[in-house]
Amino acid sequence: MTTYYTKSHEWIRLDGQEATVGITTHASEELGELVFVEAKDEGTEVAAGDAAAVVESVKAASDIYAPVAGTVSGFNDRLSDEPTLVGSDPEGEGWIFRMTVSNPEEVTSLLTREQYDAL
């Protein structure tokens, strides 16, 4: 399973047509501690770049965008009670939502880790 990255600091990990999405360590450090995380309802269709989730710090709300087109298929329920998990393990246990991607090939248009780190 390869992980791809967006310029807007999301990551996406693809397993067949199912993908897990979260925010990068860099993004979580910029946002600070989170107090609330919410994703679009399961079954919501999203285009690449659509807001698919929102994370809120004490100060501000930030949209999390769908890296590719697809359908939201789940939310990391642990974040309902423990939103700070995003900050402590953003690229692992702190994943935010799952989606069924429309076209798995689309991820290859995203950034590799090396390309993201070079931003």
Next chain:
Amino acid sequence: MSDTLQQTPLFALHGELGARMVPFAGYAMPLQYPAGLMAEHVHTRTKAGLFDVSHMGQIRIAAKSGDVRDAALALESLVPANYAGLPANRQRYGLLTNDQGGILDDLMVANMGHDLLVVVNASCKEADAERIEAALSDRCVVTRQFDRALLALQGPASEAALAPLCSAAAAMRFMDMIETHIADIPVTLSRSGYTGEDGYEIGCAAEDGERLARLLLAQPDVMPIGLGARDSLRLEAGLCLYGNDIDTTTTPIEASLGWAIQKIRREGGEREGGYPGAEHVLRQAREGAARQRVGLMAEGRAPVRGGAKLFADAQGSREVGVVTSGAFGPTVQAPVAMGYVETAYAAVDTALFAELRGKFVPVHVRATPFVAPGFKR
């Protein structure tokens, strides 16, 4: 950071402490330190936090007659508060009003015995000083002290932190203000603040600012706190932020700040009215205003932020107000907010709905402050 931003006397210290700096009211100010907003908020509520508020304006008003009461009476022509009756070494909140009764700024005024010391908001300080000079300069000497340092030490451990440095601090009551020394530094010291906690505001010469801050930070339980936590602290304390919760379009009555107008300045009082917009404010005080500022708490954990519209029904068909400040309250562990609603919806416990990303989430009007105040009466 743009080089057009002004710097407070503590600018270099903020850098050394690892602050994340942001532009605020024309100054480069610390948003937060490495501990982070949440930890800084909790530390202030449980121990003591040190804030740099040097960007705020300090103005001295001395009567040409030499009698501080004359300066107080002169200031009463701009502010609907009882300053002539304010005893020496006491401080009182007030509001500068315009001809419509709108709020130009909120301020703190202290009777220093020989003159008045006024503290105003950073974004308003030039305009405030001009307004005060224009109205008072025939009777008073108005001196801008915009280069001085101002620190706020806030939280239950503040008194213990100051005690070894200043023998007079512990005996002060809430809203006392004196001229004294901290270590060997001459300061103005008030027992006040804007976090809902016990604490002090300390003014000193710019060149002493950094040394004073270091002395305070060296005390047990004192940590530097940024503007981010200051905002969530004042919101939990139910205190207005000028420019968000009060401005030229809101009157003292609409803003639920009628308590800042003492009886002597109200209808039938000995010095009734006599400030800009008084006829509007007096009429609203008598007849009630069409809208009112209220505290709000949302169900769930999602913060309802400034700008969110408020509705009487879950379908969003009857708009009755707007949120002016909102955040997740780290002490309350729930979303807290304030805003304006039509007066019919202003009673505590009224159920309303806030528009949040296209949904209508239940909120209730709640009494403020959201946290019990820690003032030393």
